[in-house]
Amino acid sequence: MKAFIQGTGSISAQDSTVFPATIREYEGNRLPVADPDYKQWIDIRQIRRMGRVIKMGVGASHISLQDAGLTMPDAIITGTAYGCLADTGVFLNKLVTQQEDMLTPTAFIQSTHNTVAGQIALMLGCHGYNNTFVHGAFSLENALQDGLLLLQEDPARKVLAGALDEITEYSHTILSRFGLYKNAHTQQLLRSGTPGTMAGEGAAFFVLGAEKNARSKAELTGVEMIYRPASAEETAGHIAGFLQRHGLQPADIDLLLTGRNGDVRGDAYYDNIETTLFAGRPVAAFKHFCGEYPTAAAFGMWMAVQALHTGQVPAAAMFKGHAPATLKRVLIWNHQHATHHSLILLTAC
Amino acid sequence: MSEQVWIAGGDVICGTGLNLAACLDAFEKMQPGMGAMQHLRSAHANTFPVAEVKAGNDELAAMAGMPAHWSRTALLSMIAAQAAWNSTGLGAVSNYRVGLVSANTVGGMDKTEHFMETYLQDTATGRLREVVHHECGSITELVADALGVRHHVSTISTACSSGANALMYGARMIRAGMLDAVIAGGTDALTRFTLNGFNTLMILDQQKCRPFDDTRTGLNLGEGAGYVVLVSDRLAEQTTAWCRLSGFANANDAYHQTASSPEGTGNFIAMQGALNMAGVQPADIGYINLHGTGTQNNDSSEGLAIVRLFNGHYPPVSSTKSFTGHTLGASGGIEAVFSAYALRHGIIYPNAQFTTPMKELPFAPVTTFSRGNALRHVMSNSFGFGGNCSSLVFSE
Amino acid sequence: MADLKVQIIQQLNLQEVKPEDIENDQPLFKEGLGLDSIDALELIVLLQQHHNVRIANPEDGPEIFYSVRTMAEYITAEKSKQG
Numbered sequence: 001m002k003a004f005i006q007g008t009g010s011i012s013a014q015d016s017t018v019f020p021a022t023i024r025e026y027e028g029n030r031l032p033v034a035d036p037d038y039k040q041w042i043d044i045r046q047i048r049r050m051g052r053v054i055k056m057g058v059g060a061s062h063i064s065l066q067d068a069g070l071t072m073p074d075a076i077i078t079g080t081a082y083g084c085l086a087d088t089g090v091f092l093n094k095l096v097t098q099q100e101d102m103l104t105p106t107a108f109i110q111s112t113h114n115t116v117a118g119q120i121a122l123m124l125g126c127h128g129y130n131n132t133f134v135h136g137a138f139s140l141e142n143a144l145q146d147g148l149l150l151l152q153e154d155p156a157r158k159v160l161a162g163a164l165d166e167i168t169e170y171s172h173t174i175l176s177r178f179g180l181y182k183n184a185h186t187q188q189l190l191r192s193g194t195p196g197t198m199a200g201e202g203a204a205f206f207v208l209g210a211e212k213n214a215r216s217k218a219e220l221t222g223v224e225m226i227y228r229p230a231s232a233e234e235t236a237g238h239i240a241g242f243l244q245r246h247g248l249q250p251a252d253i254d255l256l257l258t259g260r261n262g263d264v265r266g267d268a269y270y271d272n273i274e275t276t277l278f279a280g281r282p283v284a285a286f287k288h289f290c291g292e293y294p295t296a297a298a299f300g301m302w303m304a305v306q307a308l309h310t311g312q313v314p315a316a317a318m319f320k321g322h323a324p325a326t327l328k329r330v331l332i333w334n335h336q337h338a339t340h341h342s343l344i345l346l347t348a349c
Numbered sequence: 350m351s352e353q354v355w356i357a358g359g360d361v362i363c364g365t366g367l368n369l370a371a372c373l374d375a376f377e378k379m380q381p382g383m384g385a386m387q388h389l390r391s392a393h394a395n396t397f398p399v400a401e402v403k404a405g406n407d408e409l410a411a412m413a414g415m416p417a418h419w420s421r422t423a424l425l426s427m428i429a430a431q432a433a434w435n436s437t438g439l440g441a442v443s444n445y446r447v448g449l450v451s452a453n454t455v456g457g458m459d460k461t462e463h464f465m466e467t468y469l470q471d472t473a474t475g476r477l478r479e480v481v482h483h484e485c486g487s488i489t490e491l492v493a494d495a496l497g498v499r500h501h502v503s504t505i506s507t508a509c510s511s512g513a514n515a516l517m518y519g520a521r522m523i524r525a526g527m528l529d530a531v532i533a534g535g536t537d538a539l540t541r542f543t544l545n546g547f548n549t550l551m552i553l554d555q556q557k558c559r560p561f562d563d564t565r566t567g568l569n570l571g572e573g574a575g576y577v578v579l580v581s582d583r584l585a586e587q588t589t590a591w592c593r594l595s596g597f598a599n600a601n602d603a604y605h606q607t608a609s610s611p612e613g614t615g616n617f618i619a620m621q622g623a624l625n626m627a628g629v630q631p632a633d634i635g636y637i638n639l640h641g642t643g644t645q646n647n648d649s650s651e652g653l654a655i656v657r658l659f660n661g662h663y664p665p666v667s668s669t670k671s672f673t674g675h676t677l678g679a680s681g682g683i684e685a686v687f688s689a690y691a692l693r694h695g696i697i698y699p700n701a702q703f704t705t706p707m708k709e710l711p712f713a714p715v716t717t718f719s720r721g722n723a724l725r726h727v728m729s730n731s732f733g734f735g736g737n738c739s740s741l742v743f744s745e
Numbered sequence: 746m747a748d749l750k751v752q753i754i755q756q757l758n759l760q761e762v763k764p765e766d767i768e769n770d771q772p773l774f775k776e777g778l779g780l781d782s783i784d785a786l787e788l789i790v791l792l793q794q795h796h797n798v799r800i801a802n803p804e805d806g807p808e809i810f811y812s813v814r815t816m817a818e819y820i821t822a823e824k825s826k827q828g
Contacts, residue, residue, distance in 0.1 A: 001525070044760060044761060045779050047760070048757065048758040048759060048760050049758065049783075076601070081484055081486065082484065083485075083506070091542065091545075091546065092461070092462060092465050092542065093465070093469060095462065095465075095541060095542065095545055096462070096465050096466050096469055097469065099392055100391060100392035100393060100541060100545050101392065102790055102793055102794050103545050103546075103548070103549045103790070104549055104756075104786070104787050104790045105546070105549035105550050105607075105783055105786045105787065106783060106787060108542075108545070108546035108549055108550075109546075109550075109606055109607055109734070109783060111546075112454065112506070112508050112734055112735060113454070113485065113506035113507075114506060114507045114508055114733075114734070114735040114737055115606075115735060117507075117735065117737075118601070118606060118734065118735025118736050118737065119606070119735075121601040121603045121735075121736055122603050122604070122605070122606065122736065124603070125603050126601060126603055127600050127601050127602070127603050127614065127615060127618055128600065128601065129599050129600070129601075130507070130599060130600070130601040130735075130736065130737055131505065131507060131514055131518070131599065132505065132506050132507050133503060133504065133505060133506075134456075134484070134485040134486055134504045134505070134506040135485070135486035135489065135502065135503045135504040136484055136486040136487065136490075138486070138502070138503060139486070142503045146518065146521075149521050149522070149525055152525065153521070170468075173472050174468075174477075174480055177473075177477060178477065225501075227493075227499055227500075227501075227502055228494075228499065549786060549790075550786060551786060551789075551803045605781070605782070606783070607783070608782060
C-alpha cells in the first residue's frame with residue numbers, strides 16, 4: 001500500500017511561494033496563517049460566506065491540484081481536529097446571547113466538519129468519494145490511510161487528501177487556560193527547555209496516485225498510528241516494527257523529522273527515542289515554522305515532500321546532526337501529549 | 350485479507366427504545382419516540398417535538414459505567430457499542446485486533462454550549478472539564494478506552510451520512526487485513542446547537558415528521574447511537590453472523606451546501622455503486638431503509654433517484670426516522686443495525702404518520718410491521734449536508 | 746429602500762457590492778445579484794430583526810424577495826396590518 005505524491009499545496013504561517021529560502025519568524029504564543037489573496041482560487045460570490053479555515057482548505061487544495069496538473073480528482077478526503085471553529089463560535093455566541101432567537105443559517109451551515117470537503121466537491125463539481133475524519137492528531141493520518149486504501153482498491157484513481165485546522169480567539173483563550181502555550185520566539189522555541197509551545201494553524205493537501213508520473217515528487221510509502229502506547233519502549237518497538245514492515249532498519253532513514261514543539265513535557269519523548277533507536281541519525285523539526293496544532297504533521301509532510309523533491313533539507317529545519325547529503329527516506333514521527341503517535345514514511349522517487 | 354465482511358451483531362439506543370429489542374417492540378406497536386423535550390433545555394421546548402432517549406444523564410451514566418458529567422454523546426455511544434460487542438458472543442475485546450470507527454457531528458457540544466454561557470460573560474470562567482471533550486474524536490476515545498479498544502480508533506464526520514461512512518471505512522480496513530473486527534456506527538446527543546441550526550433552515554416540523562408523505566413539512570431531531578460489529582471471514586466462523594455487508598458506496602451530490610439536487614444525483618450514484626459492489630440488480634433488493642428525513646427537498650430527491658435506479662421494480666421502502674427522528678451522525682449506524690437485523694429476521698419496518706402518497710412518486714412507503722419476509726438483500730441510505738451521500742447493501 | 750440595501754449587503758456579507766450597485770427592480774436571486782436559498786433564509790431574519798416583520802412560510806420567499814422594491818412593499822404592507 002503506497003502512493004506517489006503528484007502535487008502538494010500548503011497555506012500556513014510560512015509563505016509557501018518563498019519557503020524555505022525566506023522564513024517568517026514569529027514572537028508571541030501563536031503563529032497565525034499568512035493569508036494569501038484567496039480570491040485567486042475562490043469566486044467572490046462564494047468567498048463571502050467562508051470562514052478562514054474554509055478558505056485555507058479550499059486554497060491549499062487548489063494549489064495541490066494545480067501542482068499535480070489535475071482538474072478533477074476521483075476522491076476528496078479531509079482531516080480536521082477542530083473543524084470550522086470560527087463559525088461554530090459565531091453560532092454558539094448568538095445562540096447564548098440572543099437566547100435562541102433570530103439566529104441565521106450561514107454560520108451553522110459552515111460549522112459542520114465536512115464543510116471544506118463539501119465545498120471542494122461543489123466547486124469542482126466532483127461526484128466522487130468524499131470523506132472527512134475528525135480525530136484529533138489522527139485526522140490527517142486517517143485521511144492518508146483512507147487514500148492509500150482507495151488506491152489499493154482501484155489504482156486508476158487520483159485522490160486529493162489533506163488536513164486543516166484554525167486558531168480562533170475562543171479556542172486560543174480556552175486552550176491557553178489548559179497551559180498549552182507560552183510566549184517565545186520561533187528561533188529559540190525548540191531549545192527553550194520549558195513547558196508550553198506556540199499555537200499554530202494551517203492547511204495542506206496532497207494529490208495521490210498509484211502510478212509514478214512526471215509530476216511525482218515523492219512516494220508516500222506508509223502511514224501508521226499508535227494509540228496510547230504504554231511506554232516509550234512500546235513506541236520504539238512499534239516504530240522499529242513499522243520500518244521492518246517496509247523492509248527497513250532505523251539506519252536506512254536519512255532524516256527523522258519529528259513533531260518536536262519546544263514543550264519539554266513532550267519533547268523528552270522524542271529525545272529518548274532519537275538517542276536510542278535513531279542514535280547518530282540526523283533529526284529535523286517543523287513546528288517552529290508552523291506552530292502546534294493537531295494536524296500540524298500535514299505541514300511537516302509538505303515540507304518533507306519539498307525536501308525529497310529538491311534533495312535539500314532547509315538548514316533552519318535541522319535539529320540534530322547535519323542535513324544529509326543524499327536524501328532517500330524521511331520518517332515523520334509526530335506525537336500529541338504522548339498518547340497519539342503517527343508515523344509517515346516518505347521515499348524519494 | 351478478508352474476502353467478505355460480516356455483521357456479527359449490533360445494537361442501538363434511541364428515542365424509540367433503550368436497546369434493539371425495545372425498538373422492535375415499538376415498531377410492531379407503531380409507537381414513535383417523538384414527544385415534548387424532557388432532558389434538553391431549550392427555548393423551543395414547546396414548539397418542536399424531538400425523539401429523546403428516555404433517560405437522564407445519571408441513568409445513562411449508570412448504564413454506561415461512566416461519570417454522569419461526561420457528554421451525553423459519549424454515554425449513548427458507550428451503551429450501544431458495548432451492547433453491540435456483547436451481542437456477538439466473541440468474548441474479550443483484547444483477544445482480537447479490534448477497531449472502533451465512530452461517527453458524530455458535534456462531539457461534546459452539549460457540554461460546550463453550557464460552558465459558553467459562563468465563558469461569554471468572562472473568558473476566565475467556565476469549567477474546563479466541560480470543553481475537554483468538545484472534539485468529536487475525544488468522544489470516540491472515551492468509548493474506545495472503556496471498551497479496551499487499542500488497535501484502531503477513528504472518527505468520521507460527514508453530517509447525516511457519517512454513520513454509514515464509519516461502516517464503510519471499517520469494512521475496508523477488514524478487507525485489507527488490517528483488523529479482525531471493527532465496532533462501527535455513530536452517536537449524537539440532542540443539543541441546542543443542532544436544534545437551533547436546523548430551525549434556522551426552517552426544516553423542523555412542529556408535528557411528528559411525515560417522511561415520504563405529500564403533506565410533509567420537515568424533520569424531527571432525535572438522538573441516540575447505533576453500532577454494528579463488522580468481522581472478517583475468520584472471525585465470522587466463530588460466531589453466528591447476521592449477514593454480510595456486501596456493498597457500499599460514497600458519492601457527492603456537488604449541487605448545493607445543504608440542499609439535495611432535485612433529481613438526487615449523489616443519491617443515485619451512491620445507490621448504484623453499492624448495488625454494483627454487491628453484484629446485485631435493483632430487483633434483488635427486498636427492502637430499502639430510506640434516508641427519509643421528512644423535508645420537502647430530501648424526500649423528493651431520494652424518491653426520484655429510486656425511481657431512476659429501480660425503474661418500476663420498487664421494493665418495500667420505509668423511513669425509520671418516522672419513529673426515531675433524525676439522529677444525525679448516529680442515523681447511519683442506527684439504521685444499519687435495523688437493516689442488518691431486518692435481513693436476518695425477514696422484517697420490514699413500517700413508516701409511521703403516513704397518509705398521502707407523494708404526487709411525483711409511483712410508490713409509497715410500507716405502513717405496517719411484518720416478519721417472515723423472504724429478504725435476500727437490504728439497502729440502507731444516508732444522505733447529508735455537504736452533498737455527502739452513502740448507501741449500504743446487506744446480503745444473506 | 747437605501748437603508749434596506751445597506752442591510753442586505755451587511756447581512757449577506759456582499760463584498761465589493763455598494764448600495765448604489767443594486768437597482769430597485771433588479772432581481773436579487775440567480776441571474777440578478779446571484780443570491781440563493783441560504784440567502785433567502787438570512788433575509789427572513791433580516792426582516793424580523795430590522796423591521797419586526799415575520800415570514801412563517803419560506804415558500805413565500807421568492808415573491809417577497811424578488812427585488813428590493815418587492816421587499817420594501819412587503820414591509821410596508823405588513824407594517825400597516827400591524828397598525
